[in-house]
Amino acid sequence: MKKSSLTGLVMLVIRRDLLLAMRRRADVLTTLIFFVMVVSLFPLGVGPEMDILRKMAAGVLWVAALLSSMLSLGRLFSADYLDGTLEQMMLAPQSLSMLVLGKIAAHWIVSGVPLVLMAPVLGVQFDMPAQALGVLIIGLLLGTPILSMIGAIGAALTLGLRGGGVLLSLLVLPLCIPVLIFGTGAVGAVSTGLSAVSHLSLLGALLMLALVSTPWVTAQALRISME
Amino acid sequence: MKKSSLTGLVMLVIRRDLLLAMRRRADVLTTLIFFVMVVSLFPLGVGPEMDILRKMAAGVLWVAALLSSMLSLGRLFSADYLDGTLEQMMLAPQSLSMLVLGKIAAHWIVSGVPLVLMAPVLGVQFDMPAQALGVLIIGLLLGTPILSMIGAIGAALTLGLRGGGVLLSLLVLPLCIPVLIFGTGAVGAVSTGLSAVSHLSLLGALLMLALVSTPWVTAQALRISME
Amino acid sequence: MGDGTGVAYFDGVKKLAINWFKYSAPTTFYGLAGKMIPWFAVSAAILLAIGLYIGFAVAPADYQQGEFYRIIFIHVPASILSMFLYLILAGYAALGLIFNTRLSAMMASAIAPTGALFAFISLWTGALWGKPMWGAWWVWDARLTSELILLFLYLGFIALHASIDDPRRADRASALLAIVGSVNVPIIYFSVQWWNTLHQGSTIKFSGTSMHVAMQQAMFITLAACWLYAIAVVLARVRSIILERERNTTWIAELPEVKG
Amino acid sequence: MLEVSNLACSRGDHRLFSGLSFTLHPGQIMQVQGANGSGKTSLLRTLCGFLMPDEGTITWRGENTRDLDEDYHAEMLYLGHLNAIKDELSALENLRISAGLSGIELDEKEAMTALRRMGLRGRERLPTKVLSQGQRRRVALARLLVSDARLWILDEPLTALDVGAVAQIQELIAEHLAQQGMVIFTTHQPLQVAEMEMRSLFLS
Amino acid sequence: MLEVSNLACSRGDHRLFSGLSFTLHPGQIMQVQGANGSGKTSLLRTLCGFLMPDEGTITWRGENTRDLDEDYHAEMLYLGHLNAIKDELSALENLRISAGLSGIELDEKEAMTALRRMGLRGRERLPTKVLSQGQRRRVALARLLVSDARLWILDEPLTALDVGAVAQIQELIAEHLAQQGMVIFTTHQPLQVAEMEMRSLFLS
Amino acid sequence: MSSLDIWMRENPLAYVWLGSYAVAFLVFAIEIAMVRHKRKITLQQVRLIREAEGEEE
Numbered sequence A, B: 001m002k003k004s005s006l007t008g009l010v011m012l013v014i015r016r017d018l019l020l021a022m023r024r025r026a027d028v029l030t031t032l033i034f035f036v037m038v039v040s041l042f043p044l045g046v047g048p049e050m051d052i053l054r055k056m057a058a059g060v061l062w063v064a065a066l067l068s069s070m071l072s073l074g075r076l077f078s079a080d081y082l083d084g085t086l087e088q089m090m091l092a093p094q095s096l097s098m099l100v101l102g103k104i105a106a107h108w109i110v111s112g113v114p115l116v117l118m119a120p121v122l123g124v125q126f127d128m129p130a131q132a133l134g135v136l137i138i139g140l141l142l143g144t145p146i147l148s149m150i151g152a153i154g155a156a157l158t159l160g161l162r163g164g165g166v167l168l169s170l171l172v173l174p175l176c177i178p179v180l181i182f183g184t185g186a187v188g189a190v191s192t193g194l195s196a197v198s199h200l201s202l203l204g205a206l207l208m209l210a211l212v213s214t215p216w217v218t219a220q221a222l223r224i225s226m227e
Numbered sequence C: 001m002g003d004g005t006g007v008a009y010f011d012g013v014k015k016l017a018i019n020w021f022k023y024s025a026p027t028t029f030y031g032l033a034g035k036m037i038p039w040f041a042v043s044a045a046i047l048l049a050i051g052l053y054i055g056f057a058v059a060p061a062d063y064q065q066g067e068f069y070r071i072i073f074i075h076v077p078a079s080i081l082s083m084f085l086y087l088i089l090a091g092y093a094a095l096g097l098i099f100n101t102r103l104s105a106m107m108a109s110a111i112a113p114t115g116a117l118f119a120f121i122s123l124w125t126g127a128l129w130g131k132p133m134w135g136a137w138w139v140w141d142a143r144l145t146s147e148l149i150l151l152f153l154y155l156g157f158i159a160l161h162a163s164i165d166d167p168r169r170a171d172r173a174s175a176l177l178a179i180v181g182s183v184n185v186p187i188i189y190f191s192v193q194w195w196n197t198l199h200q201g202s203t204i205k206f207s208g209t210s211m212h213v214a215m216q217q218a219m220f221i222t223l224a225a226c227w228l229y230a231i232a233v234v235l236a237r238v239r240s241i242i243l244e245r246e247r248n249t250t251w252i253a254e255l256p257e258v259k260g
Numbered sequence D, E: 001m002l003e004v005s006n007l008a009c010s011r012g013d014h015r016l017f018s019g020l021s022f023t024l025h026p027g028q029i030m031q032v033q034g035a036n037g038s039g040k041t042s043l044l045r046t047l048c049g050f051l052m053p054d055e056g057t058i059t060w061r062g063e064n065t066r067d068l069d070e071d072y073h074a075e076m077l078y079l080g081h082l083n084a085i086k087d088e089l090s091a092l093e094n095l096r097i098s099a100g101l102s103g104i105e106l107d108e109k110e111a112m113t114a115l116r117r118m119g120l121r122g123r124e125r126l127p128t129k130v131l132s133q134g135q136r137r138r139v140a141l142a143r144l145l146v147s148d149a150r151l152w153i154l155d156e157p158l159t160a161l162d163v164g165a166v167a168q169i170q171e172l173i174a175e176h177l178a179q180q181g182m183v184i185f186t187t188h189q190p191l192q193v194a195e196m197e198m199r200s201l202f203l204s
Numbered sequence F: 001m002s003s004l005d006i007w008m009r010e011n012p013l014a015y016v017w018l019g020s021y022a023v024a025f026l027v028f029a030i031e032i033a034m035v036r037h038k039r040k041i042t043l044q045q046v047r048l049i050r051e052a053e054g055e056e057e
């Protein structure tokens, strides 16, 4: 028996969440497949004309990424809330914000990263040019952690409420719109021959901002939801 | 105290679910707002060119309808499962399939109908012509109950599993694709000057098929999930 | 026990006897499958070699497609197998659900990964073919899309089975899903009629009748090879599943590979 | 009336019990006892038909419960770990709906009387989400008062109840038995039913 | 050490209690009693800091628990209605993680010993979802064995436990008190702690 | 992309072999490896269980 430090505790939380994700491997896969499926639904609905499809590609991929990270966010705290683990986390002898950050990191590794890796394959299906694909991926790499972090606030606020999933999307989607706009904007810029740097650096700035502020806000939201 | 009949019991289930929906009014609204939001995200992601937008309109509306009914389906049985009401329903002295049909009907009234009513407003935003709008609405009116019914099977199968929402979509979306194809096909036909009757009557046939078979299949799935 | 105060008791001998009877089907099947696997595997390898030899050395290049058409010798078998395997899977699932036979459910879950992989190969090789032929890796054509949906159906089956821990519930739930999904297969298939379609029709119409025969021969031989391969792999997988599920029975404990 | 013969049940790979037989006649009560994890809940759920037994049969009035199905359901009442009440609905609405689901239409007055007898006076119209653990359990148990089922299957009915409520439940059970009802239940707390011989079934 | 003065708490519009004061010294144990809905759970959750009291203060070693926050958390242990265990993880993993969350790193052997003492021998590596109600509660209670907290706050620790497990918990509490620990708990079942004066707090 | 196109036109057979058959064989190989691995693991597990039971008796 020995006492654990702050980093020790954060690592414990990350390890625990990854372990749980491994145990429920299907979950991880399903988020990914949901992403693939939403993306593939559009051509079915819109029709097979490659010209239109190419133009919508970045938009569709970003919207699908947004939706699938929203969906997987519903589970970020709810399982822990329902079985009482969240109560125990709030009684941990370390700052709740840091534990929250750990949970968000684990969530991104499990649901954000596979999505980023899958995106190029889907982009090819829409016949996206290579350069646009590259920008898309960098954008997703910067953007998905922001989505996870903003989503965490929503997940904390809607904890234990019925219809959490939809309510969550409702709260969080408007906040995510800037990410969507910069992300698709970057791709748009590069396809019209402009530079994507300004869009991407705005995304980077958003990422920093989110990293600094959201864990604390989420921790407060959790405290409120536990009352 | 008096004994209740089969129709009495089904009506009780519908009344109860509508009452619950009224108590959680936020839920009903959020499904609708989710629909509106997904539809509105696309112009943001794809860009403001009206030509492209008009061509994607039907597809986007249908996909959004599909996704929002998937999301609300997660709740169809899960609340009743978690608090034990479903056990009691299975012990009701009437056929479980009929109770299931009651629940599906209530779900459609609460989540399908508002969506159908909202669709024309959104269609106008995409500059859809009046005739196409009309066909879109008839299609949605025939299609959304099918989505609810197919979704009910998925909801019953994934009962009590983690990651239910996403898993549900994975199971159910492929099954819903014909509905999507006929629904958008009808709009496509009418916009290219053809008749939408054949598509719509196929949707009608699917509806009949679903009405006859899905309640029973769902009831079996519920029995399996309760073990 | 009996009337009055009931007493739970545990009759070991009786349990063994009942288990022996109940599990007799997997018992015999396990051994039989073990004996058959090498035959299927070897003949699959031989046929594949012959088929590919005819396909690449005997059959000449197509006058329109050049050498690219030679993808057909893997593409078509993979496509056909992915569809048939789904129907077989659904058939086993239905058997298992209706007659509550354990082996059928195990067969269904053994087929799923192979089917999914064939669907993947079909998509992959099709995409590689599409690039030189249509100038795009992927078009949203009915045939292609339906193959993609088929892959999703497989994945849904696997995911559902994997997310349920209780094996009996997992079997029954995913069996129900497979049956419902099979209703969808013809619907998807007929959707070809509502779609403008780039993909080849169901009859092979290559020019050059003299080569036609060699091409067809090669294709049928590789098709047979793929069938044999699929059977071998499925049998091997189902043996592991039987071992896993029946690990508490005596006949498993008495197997030479377990004892040794 | 309820006749169980040679029942065997397993969860996962684990055989919980086998060769279990007993008969429950009208007016009889039986307590299922056993340590944690001995299979009490599984037995009750098998009797309800949620779990399929590995072997053996359960008959009610001489017919297999599987075949009777809905007719059997009409004559039995199961109360599990879960309360089967909705947080958003009031105690009153909850009781009327759950009675309705078991086939009995209840008017408001009858429901009120039942809830008051369960010690929920003044809380009948509050949403149940604001009730305490024990109060919620009482709402669930109020079904016992309005049911006309012959067979009661109760899984740990006394959890979270205070002394007063426990006494009430004992009284209720005694009444039910006096009217030729049957009860089968589990509990880790002592339960005394006046003037009744309590049969016990030990699982181990 | 734990000093509560003039505490008042309400849920919704309903004042549960007010003017509540008591002090708990090392080696003391206190049972919070009261009928269903009298506010026992609310009191315990207030002591943990989940609920804000309307009035009054809670101090620990003379300092307000609100200000101490994490330092207070390091010295207390709360077990509520919920078990805080994960279905997918084994009993062993659950115990190690929950101990980890309360700041104690446990190696596998220590965790094993604790679980065995709680009567879970042979089930340490099973996913907890296959355990019965009582077994799951035991996994949660195993935290008591590995914790070094001074103050234990236990909400109905005995639910779902069989006779053997209840005796075990009584023994554990006696040990903790002998080491100058403090316990505050609720239960509707009788609990006897050897050679200890049991203080009672009645809520009504 | 265009360089790939040119290479593809010039070496169609290499394209077919590397792109389709090599990948297909790789998939087969992976599947066979997975099946063998699964058999190894299950056999191990079953043996472990048997040994555990042996100890209990």
Ligand code: HEM
Residues within 6 Å of the ligand: C072, C075, C076, C079, C080, C122, C123, C124, C125, C126, C127, C128, C129, C130, C131, C133, C134, C137, C138, C143, C144, C145, C147, C148, C199, C200, C201, C202, C203, C204
């Ligand atoms: C990703 C792309 C593709 C997919 C998913 C795909 C899928 C399929 C499927 C499912 C079949 C079986 C059809 C049946 O049994 O009736 C098939 C057969 C066939 N495919 Fe493809 N395919 C793709 C691309 C291509 C391309 C690009 C070509 C050639 C230009 C092609 C040529 C053929 C031919 C010749 C057959 C045999 C048709 C027959 O049954 O006689 N495929 N493909």
Ligand SMILES: Nc1ncnc2c1ncn2[C@@H]1O[C@H](COP(=O)(O)OP(=O)(O)OP(=O)(O)O)[C@@H](O)[C@H]1O
Residues within 6 Å of the ligand: D129, D130, D131, D132, D133, D134, D135, D160, E011, E012, E013, E014, E016, E034, E035, E036, E037, E038, E039, E040, E041, E042, E043
């Ligand atoms: N969120 C809430 N809003 C309004 N009232 C509430 C809320 N939570 C609890 N109450 C009320 O507060 C009272 C006390 O509840 P509490 O759970 O503390 O009781 P308890 O003493 O633990 O009872 P039990 O023995 O049944 O567990 C109850 O009457 C309940 O109706």
Ligand SMILES: Nc1ncnc2c1ncn2[C@@H]1O[C@H](COP(=O)(O)OP(=O)(O)OP(=O)(O)O)[C@@H](O)[C@H]1O
Residues within 6 Å of the ligand: C166, D011, D012, D013, D014, D016, D034, D035, D036, D037, D038, D039, D040, D041, D042, D043, E129, E130, E131, E132, E133, E134, E135, E160
């Ligand atoms: N789904 C399942 N899969 C595998 N094993 C299970 C499952 N459900 C229960 N078990 C096991 O079955 C045994 C009996 O469980 P059950 O819930 O019937 O016990 P119980 O007698 O009600 O115990 P308690 O007094 O703790 O409620 C337990 O040992 C448990 O581990």
Ligand SMILES: [Mg+2]
Residues within 6 Å of the ligand: D040, D041, D042, E132, E133, E134
């Ligand atoms: Mg139990």
Ligand SMILES: [Mg+2]
Residues within 6 Å of the ligand: D132, D133, D134, E040, E041, E042
């Ligand atoms: Mg309480």
